Amino acid sequence: MRYGTGRSSLALFGMLCAMGPAISAAQGYPSKPIRVVVAFAPGGGTDVYARLIMNRLGERLGNARILIDNRSGGGGYIGAEIAAKAPPDGHTLFFTAANIVMSLKLYPQQPVDPMKDFRPVSLLVKEPSLLVVHPSLPVKTVKELIALGRANPGKINYGGGHGTSSHLNTELFKYMAKVSFTQVPYAGGTGPAVIGALIGEAPVMISPISAVMPHVNNKRLRALAITLPERSAALPDIPAIAENLPGYAAFQWYGVLAPAGTPQEIIGRLHEELGRVMQLQDLRSRIAGEGSISMSSTPQEFTAHMREEAVKWAKVVEVSGAKPN
Known part of the structure; x- marks a missing residue:
């Protein structure tokens, strides 16, 4: 006599049901145009690199349509909030610059916590x-x-x-x-x-x-x-x-974040394809020609980088006396 077959089958069935949506979401992704929120006006560095890189990502994702959505103001937090509150299905991404963590000390009451409200995908450029x-x-x-x-x-x-x-x-x-x-x-x-x-x-x-x-x-x-x-x-x-000022050094940097709750399978797909985009020789040459550095970090490395930058610039705000307005 076999015991436990029904319970094991039910457990397996439940596990497959739980995995199903994530697997199907990744396989069918993207199913519509991808909105890329940029928290600054057209013409700035964030906008330039967002258009340069994310349109190439669209090509890697089956020629998906990429919609750059410039939402400026509030030191970048207006755009950040819009992106953070979007459905976490991979169809809204946030192309961020360093300010998202540089200014945390200036704006401690902002409605968005970049370390909690987003999932890092990849750090792409240091400029x-x-x-x-x-x-x-x-x-x-x-x-x-x-x-x-x-x-x-x-x-x-x-x-x-x-x-x-x-x-x-x-x-x-x-x-x-x-x-x-x-x-x-x-x-x-x-x-x-x-x-x-x-x-x-x-x-x-x-x-x-x-x-x-x-x-x-x-x-x-x-x-x-x-x-x-x-x-x-x-x-x-x-x-x-x-x-002239020994010790002075500062980088701008750019990367992609997804709303918290975005399935790991989609984060993984985005990270993989962005890594391939950043290996394209014409893109690397264009970025190098601007004096910048191409890269492709893991989500974990990007998370660590954001935390380090937040600490560094909090100290700068303290010692310099920089004010939010």
Whole structure:
């Protein structure tokens, strides 16, 4: 006589039923266009890389249609909240920049906790920033900018939306250089701040390189320095800020998050396909040409990176006295 057959069969049946939706979701994914929320206006570094990378992801996912949804404002948290509250089915993703954790100390009461409300998929790009000035500003070096800033405390404007990398990178620069610039907090992120630099309204900016390099090349902005610890091999004629301010270093970075609750099978599929996208030679060449670094992390590595960045920039906010508004 066999005992326990019915109970074992019921257990197996229950396990298969539980697995079924996840398996079918992964097999049928994507079943409609994928919305990629970008928390900043068109034209900034986040938008540029989102379009560059995510459209290639769509090709890998059976030519799925990718819809870039720019939702700027609130230091990036408006877009983050929209993405976090979307159905966790893989059809809404959040293409994030470093600000999502850089500004946690500035905005402790935000409705989104990036460490709890999202599942990291992959860290994709690390990008240095450039310290640029409008050509009307009578400086050609970091040393000259520091001298001008000290001689004119509070009279020189810099551009950067609240909580963005441009904001906090410049606050770190101000603290280390002992200068006083006045923030012009453009809404919408890097794109509007670049326009402010181009028209001379806020003639100083530390911007992700992808957003300002075209304007440096056509002489509409002057590059004084790069935020890497040392000069970039791709841009050897541009000094590092650290040559004048030892220890200064800052990266912008970009990656993909999915709403918490997104099935592991879909996270795995996205991670796998993004890894293949980031190996495409033409894409890597384009990113390297911008002075940036291509990468493809595991979700676990991306989680650890976000936690480390949150700790680092919380300290920067504390010591620099950076304010949210």
